[in-house]
Amino acid sequence: MSGYFTDIITGLKSLAVGLQITNKEFLTKPITLQYPHEAVKMTPRYRGHIELIKDPETGMNKCISCGMCEKGCPSGCITVKSEKRPGVKGKVLTAYILNFTTCSLCGQCVENCKPGAIGFSNEYNLASTRREDYIFDLLRKLHPEGIPEPEVDPELLKKELEKQEAAKQAAAAKKEPAKKAPAAEGGELKAEEKS
Amino acid sequence: MSSLAQSHLRETFELNIGPQHPATHGVLRIKVVMDGEYIDRAEPILGYIHRMHEKMGENRTWNQFWPNMGRLDYLSAIAYNHCYAGLVERAMEIVVPERAEYIRVITAELNRIQSHLLGFGAYIMDLGGFTPLMYAMDEREQILDLLESVTGSRLTYCYFRFGGVYNDIDDDFITGTRAFIKRFRPQIPIYHKLVTGNVILMDRLIGVGPVSAEMCRKYGATGPVLRGSGVNYDIRRNEPYSVYPELDFDIPVYKECDSMARYMVRMDEMVQSCRIIEQALDKLPEGPVMAEKVPKALKPPKGDFHFAVEAARGTFSMRTVSDGTNTSYRMRLRSPTYSNVSLFEEASRGMLLSDALAFLGSLDPVIPEMDR
DSSP: OHHHHHHHHHHHHHHHHHHHHHHHHHTSOOOOOOTTTSOOOOOTTOOOSEEEOBOTTTSSBOOOOOOHHHHHOSSOOEEEEEEEOTTSSSEEEEEEEEETTTOOOOOHHHHHOSSOOEEEOOOOOOOOSOGGGGEEEHHHHHOTTOOOOOOOOHHHHHHHHHHHHHHHHHHHHHHHHHOOHHHHHHHHHHHHHHO | OOHHHHSSSOOOEEEEEOSSBGGGTBSOEEEEEEETTEEEEEEEEOOTTOOOHHHHHHHSBTGGGHHHHTSSSTTSHHHHHHHHHHHHHHHHTOOOOHHHHHHHHHHHHHHHHHHHHHHHHHHHHHTTOOHHHHHHHHHHHHHHHHHHHHHSOSSSOOOEETTEESSOOOHHHHHHHHHHHHHHTTHHHHHIIIIITOHHHHHHHTTOSOOOHHHHHHHTOOTHHHHTTTOOOOHHHHSOOTTGGGSOOOOOOOSSOSHHHHHHHHHHHHHHHHHHHHHHHHHOOOSOSBOSOOOSSOOOOSEEEEEEEEETTEEEEEEEEEOSSSBEEEEEEEOHHHHHHHTHHHHTTTOBHHHHHHHHHHHOOOHHHHHO
């Protein structure tokens, strides 16, 4: 019988001790933030989705379209589209598409990027109900006002044109001695036209 | 005893706990054959969140498999990072700089505290007490902020690399970690006062869910489950890796074999983790955090490699068979929760349903890790 009462007493005591702590905590300042009105400051190393980095000198991206990010990506969520433009050194990036629905934010692309053209953004407010909202064109994101045209180097353009011309001539010179038949055919066609 | 259990009719019925049930911590389904309030047979049914991680390991290159390591056990992801890094480093014979090893230990132990804190809070919530979860979350938030400042993510870490770590830690992190430990140490006695000494909790945990050391051996249970059964087994001591041999810490072992023992092991481990972190911070050497000459396209030599770490829930080990190409021939992941939960069937026989849920919580399962 005495055990019964001691149980009750120790039990009540343990509850009182617990309540003491909660009461103490009740009087302290809350640590929660009222989110939409105040937000947690993001750390600089926060790894959001990737973004293209603007080169402060040229105001363009540093991407050389080597495709290493595409290759290194475990989920294949990056598509790099580029083209060759006359008078511009290297390839020109035309679109950098990130499918964020499959991205796992591992950072392999950033590590693989030799020129350091991509980095992590601090963006985290990405809630949406539409899937299409998560397919980002990072180039468009970098230049929201419109993608600037790359500067054409006149010297390079001249050189390229000369090279092309030279290549054409070389091809023509190669063709003439080797193949006479196509030239003859051409001649026939011309003759037909005349008649 | 219920009247049904006492009757000779033995009328049983089937009850499904889960796959969507808060007490199962995820999509675990337990098919229970009930005899009144008592469990006749309980069968955990897995596979609701199976993602073929092992197969992914065989199809992806070694570097591409990294993000998967954060998605097995999302509560102690850094330990899993550690295992994968150790495995490939063992295969490639990469020597990791000492500073990187210390950073690995510091982050892994912070992650362990975080995992146990959430395990503690969620466990008490399973038992019906909501307040401790909020207390645990408060401290856990500090750890997440610290880890976010170095790893860049809050939950699914992908921080380690072959030959080191992704980012070096800075002075802010070191002072922040020291401040956290100073703040966290006095919190543990408060948890004990608030929760462990509580008469209701003691009644619900002491003597509930007995798991003998013999049963642990039979099912391969590890971690706090094994140490709560009186077996002093911890990979950090028994099969030391990284810089753990240089650090002084104890392995908490309880001989009671009940849910309370497992709960206490976790609480004590948090204190030990604090000790480890403090020592590692004191000993932290200067130097690089990445090994030199780690090739981008890894091709480990042909062979069979194995590495094990002590994750928050027990021994996590990886075994790979490499055929010398840029992908693994076979990737095997041995996760602790799978073994820990498999003893549920035998141990829960004849238990009250409410006790069984208290027992399941004390195993601290993380379902995505169990299913892999």
